[in-house]
Amino acid sequence: MSLNRFSGLRPLFGPSGHAESYAAEGHTSTADMPEWIAARGLDIFEYSFGRGVRVSSETARAIGAKCDEFGIEMSVHAPYFINFASPEPEKAANSVGYLLSSLKILRCFGGERCVFHPGAQGKESRDVAFARTKEAFAHALDLIGEEPEYKDLIVCPETMGKQAQIGTVEEVIELCRLGENVYPCVDFGHVNALYGGTLKRAEDFEVIVKKLFDGLGEQKTRNMHVHFSKIQYGAKGEIRHLTFADDIYGPDFEPFAEVIVKYGLTPHILSESAGTQAEDSAEMRDIWLRANGK
Numbered sequence: 001m002s003l004n005r006f007s008g009l010r011p012l013f014g015p016s017g018h019a020e021s022y023a024a025e026g027h028t029s030t031a032d033m034p035e036w037i038a039a040r041g042l043d044i045f046e047y048s049f050g051r052g053v054r055v056s057s058e059t060a061r062a063i064g065a066k067c068d069e070f071g072i073e074m075s076v077h078a079p080y081f082i083n084f085a086s087p088e089p090e091k092a093a094n095s096v097g098y099l100l101s102s103l104k105i106l107r108c109f110g111g112e113r114c115v116f117h118p119g120a121q122g123k124e125s126r127d128v129a130f131a132r133t134k135e136a137f138a139h140a141l142d143l144i145g146e147e148p149e150y151k152d153l154i155v156c157p158e159t160m161g162k163q164a165q166i167g168t169v170e171e172v173i174e175l176c177r178l179g180e181n182v183y184p185c186v187d188f189g190h191v192n193a194l195y196g197g198t199l200k201r202a203e204d205f206e207v208i209v210k211k212l213f214d215g216l217g218e219q220k221t222r223n224m225h226v227h228f229s230k231i232q233y234g235a236k237g238e239i240r241h242l243t244f245a246d247d248i249y250g251p252d253f254e255p256f257a258e259v260i261v262k263y264g265l266t267p268h269i270l271s272e273s274a275g276t277q278a279e280d281s282a283e284m285r286d287i288w289l290r291a292n293g294k
């Protein structure tokens with residue numbers, strides 16, 4: 001595996017997906033990405049499968065070799081179609097398939113973490129939809145456990161930004177309690193959007209971090225996966241991803257950087273900004289460096 005040598009020692013920063021500046025500098029292939037990220041003093045890269053796992057094992061191994069060469073750690077984001085809350089057995093089975101095929105390519109990249117969206121509430125009550133999510137995800141974990149080559153991989157249910165989606169902080173904590181290899185992916189932009197802009201002060205972030213420590217303990221909380229970007233929201237939550245140039249919706253990274261320093265957290269932090277992921281992850285790194293130097 002090509003894991004980052006600073007993993008667990010300090011927070012790691014990097015972009016999710018191809019930043020606009022990457023294309024503007026003439027790059028089209030993900031194989032150039034590890035060198036490009038390393039040259040910017042960043043640590044990690046998240047590859048999103050979005051609408052399907054369409055990368056061959058061969059291509060993924062070639063990218064993984066570049067990760068090794070430049071010390072970059074990759075994670076993957078499973079397809080958005082995953083819905084462990086679905087009452088249709090076929091859709092639930094497909095969800096397991098999407099997760100397993102994501103892990104297969106993650107293994108070829110040499111990475112360790114796979115993020116996924118747990119599901120959608122649909123027409124049922126929250127309790128019924130979440131109970132089904134838990135049951136279907138537990139079944140997926142059993143199947144993952146049967147594959148020796150996936151044994152040391154980590155899956156990360158993400159906190160979601162819309163009311164119709166499964167994935168509050170509390171629900172993600174419950175899902176993470178189903179297995180040792182399940183770590184939280186806290187998307188602070190989503191949390192902020194879901195509750196209409198509640199993340200403003202360091203104390204607001206600290207409440208979430210304390211819930212994670214209480215529910216999941218040291219290891220999973222210190223090394224949680226994080227998505228951090230500013231997100232526009234409305235009455236039902238998330239509308240769209242913005243860049244750090246936004247000063248209306250937030251959240252700002254500074255107060256979270258304070259909490260990272262206070263608790264000595266070492267999360268993997270990905271920027272999902274709209275086009276400026278590389279610039280904004282470098283800005284987060286600099287904000288953390290300043291907070292850490294105080």
Ligand SMILES: [Zn+2]
Nearest residue numbers: 077115117158
């Ligand atoms: Zn996501």
